[in-house]
Amino acid sequence: MTRWCLGGRHLPMLAIPGYAGPSPLAQALLPMTLDPPTLSAVLLVQLVVLATALPLMTGLRRGAPVVWATAALWVQAGSWLAVLATGWAGEAAAALSYALGSLSFVLTLRAVEGWLGPRPLMRWAWGLPLALVVVFAIGHDVPWLRRGVSNLLMATSLAVLVLGLLAPAPTAPAASRRWRWVLATPMALLGLLTLARGVLGLDASADYPSLRGGHPIALGVLTVGSFATVLSALAFLAAWRGEAEALLEAAAQTDPLTGLDNRRALEQRGDALIANARRHGDTLLALMIDLDHFKQVNDRHGHAQGDAVLVLLADILRELMRPGDCAARLGGEEFVVLLGRTRSDGAEAFDRRLREALQARAPEALGFFVDFSAGWSVLRPGDRDVHDLLQRADAALYLAKGDGRGCLRGEPGGAP
Ligand SMILES: Nc1nc2c(ncn2[C@@H]2O[C@H](COP(=O)(O)OP(=O)(O)OP(=O)(O)O)[C@@H](O)[C@H]2O)c(=O)[nH]1
Structure with a gap:
């Protein structure tokens, strides 16, 4: 059946x-x-x-x-x-x-x-x-x-x-x-x-x-x-x-305009980089970068061109940094790069390469020149976290703005 x-x-x-x-x-x-x-x-x-x-x-x-x-x-x-x-x-x-x-x-x-x-x-x-x-x-x-x-x-x-x-x-x-x-x-x-x-x-x-x-x-x-x-x-x-x-x-963790890390990611990666540098007895350098007269760029060329400046700077930062380094946009026209195994002379070299690349590429990419001010700080034994490091880089950036912009200044008191 x-x-x-x-x-x-x-x-x-x-x-x-x-x-x-x-x-x-x-x-x-x-x-x-x-x-x-x-x-x-x-x-x-x-x-x-x-x-x-x-x-x-x-x-x-x-x-x-x-x-x-x-x-x-x-x-x-x-x-x-x-x-x-x-x-x-x-x-x-x-x-x-x-x-x-x-x-x-x-x-x-x-x-x-x-x-x-x-x-x-x-x-x-x-x-x-x-x-x-x-x-x-x-x-x-x-x-x-x-x-x-x-x-x-x-x-x-x-x-x-x-x-x-x-x-x-x-x-x-x-x-x-x-x-x-x-x-x-x-x-x-x-x-x-x-x-x-x-x-x-x-x-x-x-x-x-x-x-x-x-x-x-x-x-x-x-x-x-x-x-x-x-x-x-x-x-x-x-x-x-x-x-x-x-x-x-x-x-x-990503800045939507530039694709770089945002502040949140910077805090996480920054603390990890500090821990890593201490474990291996390495140095760690923070470079804070702020475009000069960016408000005028927006006012003269429009917000879209202002955005294009931010994207160009982010692209150049990505190209210049080494694997394992970290670049972030903190907001507005302010950026940070954390460079492992780098001292103050490395800050000057990085700043110079960044300035040269921006001056070389801005006319073609944007149709006008842009410049920036920058401040650096180096990891100290007493730093509790990445905020302490960035605070001193920010103070150095403030000095650069005060000295007429378009330049690099080191943290107050110099390198440790
Ligand atoms: N296009 C564009 N502009 C932005 C963005 N975020 C912030 N801004 C503008 O950036 C400008 C920052 O102006 P300020 O803080 O006065 O700085 P600044 O004109 O660069 O002056 P200094 O830093 O003193 O040289 C403001 O006009 C903001 O509106 C963005 O995502 N895109």
């Missing part, structure tokens, strides 16, 4: 000729009717619902990784639709289900790469769905190819995904470890079950766990596939939240 039923109604379309219900072992393990087509259909519905809900929940301003993840869910849904269709569409549907299944794991890996940075074997992974198409094209009537090699390729897709999830990701936030494990665990389990199907599929005499039969391994694939789907969607949401938090954090 056909046991395939969904909601109490028999679906003849899904009937598998010759299927006599779950094996005795499956019945002993799970004394209930867990028929594969019902499980496959539930899985398909789950995937469609989650693939629809994910973009709705993440909103229009989602990044590329969420788009890849959503595509992975849709493609996985297509794969299970093809599994359901194999009852009447035969080997073509089976080939499609394998190729789409493998493609969905590669798309998931691509999403993971967007969140975690470059992943191992990413480029090679695209070849796996293609290889599955080739295997079915040449081996549709060769059982060990169709059943064995295809599952081994599918298990390889899952192994590459698990590797991509667990490989070190130095630029990713530490909290990403939680969603990476939540996603990697069911994928690894699914990979092992698929590996078992592949090994049994290579042996013509073995009882092959077809996804349309009641073999415990097939029921395992369907059950694990079901919670892997739910956990994937949860992991995608957690990863997207981490992505949104990182963007907000960066925005909260």
Whole structure:
């Protein structure tokens, strides 16, 4: 008797000729009717619902990784639709289900790469769905190819995904470890079950766990596939939240006009640079820079040109500083650079290069010359934090303004 039923109604379309219900072992393990087509259909519905809900929940301003993840869910849904269709569409549907299944794991890996940075074997992974198409094209009537090699390729897709999830990701936030494990665990389990199907599929005499039969391994694939789907969607949401938090954090620390650090970021990075300089017995120099007569620039040339001056100065600062140094816009036309391992003579050299670059580039970029005043201070043993250092640089800047502008002055009392 056909046991395939969904909601109490028999679906003849899904009937598998010759299927006599779950094996005795499956019945002993799970004394209930867990028929594969019902499980496959539930899985398909789950995937469609989650693939629809994910973009709705993440909103229009989602990044590329969420788009890849959503595509992975849709493609996985297509794969299970093809599994359901194999009852009447035969080997073509089976080939499609394998190729789409493998493609969905590669798309998931691509999403993971967007969140975690470059992943191992990413480029090679695209070849796996293609290889599955080739295997079915040449081996549709060769059982060990169709059943064995295809599952081994599918298990390889899952192994590459698990590797991509667990490989070190130095630029990713530490909290990403939680969603990476939540996603990697069911994928690894699914990979092992698929590996078992592949090994049994290579042996013509073995009882092959077809996804349309009641073999415990097939029921395992369907059950694990079901919670892997739910956990994937949860992991995608957690990863997207981490992505949104990182963007907000960066925005909260960046000056929107120039892209330099803002005052908040300067305070954090400044204290870190001080701690680092003290640990290594290095010097740290603060240079405070203020454009001269900037109000007149705005009044004469307009606010947009005033903004262009600020952007030009920021660009030059970025080009002149060394990796590890910090440049920030404190507000208005006032900037600070913190230069590691630099003394007062370094302040003069940096000021000279900055002045030369500004004079050389301003006429072409702006159509007029601009100049600035600057004051420096050097880290002292008694400085509690970056404020103490900046206070003295500010006092030096005040001296430069008092001395007629367009010049550099050192902190009152000179270098320690
Ligand atoms: N275009 C532009 N102007 C700004 C911005 N922020 C502040 N300003 C202007 O910068 C000017 C600063 O004027 P003041 O503080 O008098 O400084 P100053 O004219 O440079 O005079 P000195 O510093 O004494 O040489 C004001 O006119 C502000 O409106 C900005 O983001 N863009």
